[in-house]
Amino acid sequence: MRLFRRKTFSHGIHPPDHKAETAHSPIRRLPFPPRLVVPLDQHIGKPAVPLVHKGQEVVRGEPIARADGFLSAPVHAPATGRVRDIRPMPTARDRLTPCILIDVYEAATQEVLWHYPWQPRKMDRQALIQAVREMGLVGLGGAAFPSHVKLSVPEDKPAHTLVVNGCECEPYLSCDHRVMVEQPAELLRGVRYALRATGAKRAIIGIEDNKPDAIRLLQKLTAEEPAIEVEAVATKYPQGSEKMLIRSLMGLEVPAGGIPLDIGVVVNNVGTLAMLGALLPQGEALTERVITVTGPGVQRPGNYRVPLGTPIGFVLREAGYRGEAGDFVLGGPMMGPSVSDLRTPITKGSSGLLVLDEAAVRRESPRTWPCIHCGRCVNACPMRLNPAMLGRLAAAGEYQRMAAKYHLSDCFECGSCSWICPARIPLVQQFRVAKQWLRDQERRKRHAAPPRQQPLEASGKEVRAA
């Protein structure tokens, strides 16, 4: 039954959502693992700089690494314990990235013992943004873009609308859904803080219409509050990509190559704002998050609150995974990367841990065929690109032509084309290779002029579907 008005964007796909397995299981807390692996680059931007040394005792909530510049975020101790080492470890982001290893005290109560003296009632825009910066908050939907950067709206480019992303369009994931249903007060508090920080006049919470309970609850709670609207949007992947969601809710298109602020919109994920609403009044920093642990083979799928830095092997033991092999995905099945090591930690940007067991992997790794020009990818691409043509050019190695004539840079790797391709051509992977090649080429060109080493620049344009 269609209870709500359909708001949507053109194209997109309808993968089976597999949310029923976890959507009704309340958030539970996982025990603390004996050791945490806390990466220094859990966000987009420069990695944090460690403030602790080997052997030092840390208490839960204490800053252990500071932000390095504006586009960066600090890291806090997710548990009370002792720093065992600071060394490179495998993470979902890269094969080896510097991490702080913490041996967790078994006997500790694990209360948050470090508090900031924030007083949200009295805070103005600048103070709010400063607090968000100090707590190390980043986008929890998957992109892990530092929240204080997103909330900092420049004078010459004012924001009129705050879009709150409650779509959770990735199949299998339901952590945002649970947060909306279980923590609506924190979420709305976070929305009010974000409105104050950005100076936007109104907020629209966009929720896919496969979550009617969340829509109804939030509509009831905001009935008296004209500045906050709750809108149902069509259940379609990738509805949770910020450009698609803005199009669905407001009928506006973010210019190609631009960001939402170019049209006066700031987008934040519901999980992020609920976290903001929970942490700010308490004076606490970001030390844990909610993840969905699910997939065929997981015996106790559900939503778990886990300390950041918990190795996925520990999570899998707790959730019960019996398989001997599998594809372990951090995030959703459409955009989440496979991890290569079970010591890989849950980080600020991990929204889920999806396990595809051997049978599922076999089912999903069939042979490929040549492109039969069916055009399904063209009708699936939410950016209205021509993946068929891009794929043909990629196979021929014509990367420059892909960028120059076929808008390769507008692809945000949502995976719709690869999902729908009946020939099973790994289109997104081909595009990723092409983009990387072009980036390398660009860097080599820049190197040729000044011979010094240049740091890898992360682009703020990376969009991730929630």
Add this chain to the structure above:
Amino acid sequence: MSAKARIELRPTPHIHAPQDVTVIMRNVVLACLPLAGWAVWQYGLSAALLGVTVVASCLLTEWLFGRGETLRDWSAVITGLLLFLTLPPGFPLWMGAVAGVTAIGLGKTLFGGLGMNVFNPALVGRAFVQAAFPVAITTWTPPFFEGRFSGLIPTTLTLPFTIPPETSRWAGAVAVDAFTGATPLALAKFQQSLSPATDLFLGTTAGSAGESSALLVLVCGLYLAARKMLDWRIPVSVLAGAALTAALFHLLDPERHPDAGFTLLSGGLMLGAWFMATDMVGSPVTPRGVVIYGLLIGVVTVVIRLFGGLTEGVMYAILLGNAATPLIDQLTQPRVFGEKRR
């Protein structure tokens, strides 16, 4: 789980839509079978033998060109079945085999196999035999002739490289109704006599093996469209293009030119629109492109029918559409999200 799990690293996305190439191909084969069945019901043993011969020659050619594994994707079966449906039921078997070999060999594997061909392979085969055997390909058989399940059409078993026997006397003897040896299109073109719409719709007229029943083609095509295995915009725009052009000429000269309804139901237009023009490999991928492509085929079909030397134009219209596809795709690139309207 043990500490040492075997880990699969795979690129995103980790899941895929259930319909892969073989599923699509198998369903197209499934949708062609009722058409082939109707052909056998109409023309008996000869049609069955011709169908088997053509499909077998297609499969054999695909296999001979060295890639045994490509047999498993069912695309050669589709080519064979479609080719069979476009041939006259009494077509000599050896010529059918030649058509099959040409279709796969010249139309498909020469271009690089599945997905690489420019033209619809079945139509390449058909075009080849139309040029090579102009008499045999226009020798029609009366439908539902007497003894169709006990004997063969005289032309069926013609020895290779010999001229098929004359069949008009035989046809006159076995036909249920008076049989002139002409298809409804030829009757309309040369004698200005239109066959009744119901006969055309239900498929009791003479013609190629699989083209006579518009109803059956429609049902099978709609099945594929409903399962999203063909792009419904293509047949709709082909038929719209044909109907509009026919209606226009009918309006100009109602005496000479048949009306839109006759145009839609007669000849191979239905079959071509639903099963040939929709061949994914030869049709555009852009949303606007498929409509232009369809309209082009529809218009050219009617123009050939009315003003060309041939009675039927669907085949050449689709081949022309196939040839125009890369150009259409180039010119109809969709406007990228967030790009300024030009």
